C-alpha cells in the first residue's frame with residue numbers, strides 16, 4: 267500500500283480508488299489473473315468500474331513497475347504484483363499460472379551476454395506442463 271502511494275507521488279500520477287483496488291487485488295493473489303478476471307473479481311465492490319478502467323489501471327501500474335505483465339502465450343496477458351524476476355509454470359490443460367519458487371535464472375543473463383553484444387538486464391522464463399489436478403483427470 268505504502269509502495270503505491272510513494273511511487274504514484276514520485277511520478278505525479280493520480281492515485282484513484284480504482285488503481286488502488288486493482289493493485290491491492292493483485293497483491294492479494296498468486297493466481298496471475300487476466301484483466302477480465304480482475305474486473306469480475308472487483309465488480310461486487312466496484313460496480314461502476316468498467317473493464318476499460320481495469321485495463322488502464324493495469325497499464326499504468328505496469329509502466330511504473332509495480333506490476334509485471336506476463337505473456338504465457340494466451341490471447342491475453344496475465345498480471346503479477348511480484349515484480350522481482352521469477353520463473354512461471356503454466357498448465358496446458360486448465361491454464362493456471364503458478365510461480366516456481368526456489369530456483370532463479372539470474373545467472374543466465376550473464377551467460378547470455380557471452381553470446382551477444384547486448385547488456386542483458388532481465389529475462390522471462392515460462393515452463394509448460396500439466397498441473398497435479400489435471401493429471402488426475404486425464
Ligand SMILES: [Zn+2]
Nearest residue numbers: 357360397400
Ligand atoms: Zn491444470
Ligand SMILES: [Zn+2]
Nearest residue numbers: 346348364365
Ligand atoms: Zn509470478
